[in-house]
Amino acid sequence: MIDFVIGVGSVLAALLLAAQMRERGRADLLWSRLWFALALLTFLGFVLARSFADIAGFWAALIYTTALVALYPVQYLHVRAVTGAPARVLWPHVLPPLSNVVLIAGLHAMSGARMDVGLLAVDSPQWSWINALTMIVIAILAAYPALSLRRLLNARRAIAFRQGNTAAKRFDWLIAWCVATFLSVIGGWASDLGSQFGFITIDAVAWVTFGTLAVQLLLVGFFVTGTSMAFSPMPETRRTDADIDFERLTAHFQEARPYLQSGLSAERLAESLDWTLPRLTQAIRSGGAGHFNDYLNRWRVEQVIDDIQSGADSPVLELALDAGFGSKSSFNEAFKRHTGLTPTEFRRRSGTSG
Template structure:
């Protein structure tokens, strides 16, 4: 093992244990952050394991049998972290099934868990020397591939759901999540290349560096902002949509004339009553105020209006801000944005530029 690898492993291990302590001891952090703390602890052990193996007969050699299989739960932990971070939903008893790959690895390798000598011998053997080691390796990388696919599908689903049901959410949340997934895919792609294609040690070193940057950077940022990935109101809307889906068949489909009339009614009420100025307006809230079902409202906006709920409401908000600017209002942009119904500066800037092609400050300059 090179000196560079030893330094990277030592830094990764120390940072992981430190972040685990901080995330668990800080009372400000939420449920998802504590789950991330557990992942930081497990990843820290992944960095420490090669150092223990290198040291051979040390005080920590007996831990090898327990630590070597922990990567079998990384996919499940990442999936659960993303889910709880986005929705705020707590873990359920059934979520213990996500740790089944780890349990299987322990069961099929039970004979090396306690004798330190056997565990050390197991780790040092080539992967193709034992059938059980090859099976274990396939379980570890197999669950990573499956959970990465599930995480991508889940984030995409929540992003679509947010657009369909929420008038205000920070789009940067999903940018963060997609960046996290890109890091995950990059790390495991390098790891798979090293383990199954070509054992180039520089590739393995690069994968460890990516792992440090990915998890520990997210953890540091989340310490500063515990609700980094949380999409407010999404939990309630998911529950609402579940009950709507059950009764959807009884709602039936609207014909084009009914959708056209309903869209005109929705547009009239949203504009005349300035419903868009409510930053917490959701699809179900608007459906109650207009007096239609959530399903019919969503169907009308998407099929007749040609846009999702988030875009439909934010067009009114941007138009409101533009009108104020054209009237030569000298108020701060953020004040105009909050009054129009935007919940944050970041969501206002992103939405305004998306709809007008210009930043709010540039738009103001061009009309003065």
């Protein structure tokens, strides 16, 4: 059955790589192309490792395990490129696959190392420290999808605030992909640990390793075919005075929370900032909001959402009035436009009552 998983994964990786290669002019696809190529190399290398023994088997294991380890930093580099902050220093991300090469070379020199269903195993107790080192390396690799998730969630929140939830949905497939990657690291760590203590077979380790990679390819394939601009980076624009003003305005709202004032007008806010009204309007439009009330109500809705998710048991209308809304109708309209749900539906899905 593991051969079926390997076959499906190889086909998916090849198809997605071919689809990426058709977009020849898009430089932002560099890291995703490399990821698909490494995934394909991982599956094909495992097939060779299962087919050969001795030195040939070890060489095949060196190829596919190094490709597998390289998937994590390459995915992180792709996420950085997509979120508009490409990495400028690459050499630290070469260390994980390089460490794997050193580790496999050490295993090859060990008399207790052997091939089992395409995987390397260590039988000699005197080399048990190799198993411990492997577990540490796997745990460190979990930092890559964790950092990717943090960056993606921040980018999604920023886009949702500026352009709405529809525009932010482009990040959902990436988030799902990175969640699957993180779970694959945890699964690999647990299965490897279980095999060392005899709880599961080494064949089960292969299932976890390549099964989770096949799931990632399925996720990527589904979202790439169903999400417009799935691989497109965030547009890089030159910072203007209005962009700088928007950042200052956002900081002011975070610190002073003027949106809590019921009846706050654009004129009053501009006066408190010592700005002209046109300057305030340009700053708000720079952030993606159409007009002052839209920007103001987004902050108020976010305040209500935070109150609901923190477990506040007050009625929703009371939370809305505390957040600065002047009426139930204006609150319901703004909440629905911002979240796509009514306040009651949102609270029910959040698992709170009231």
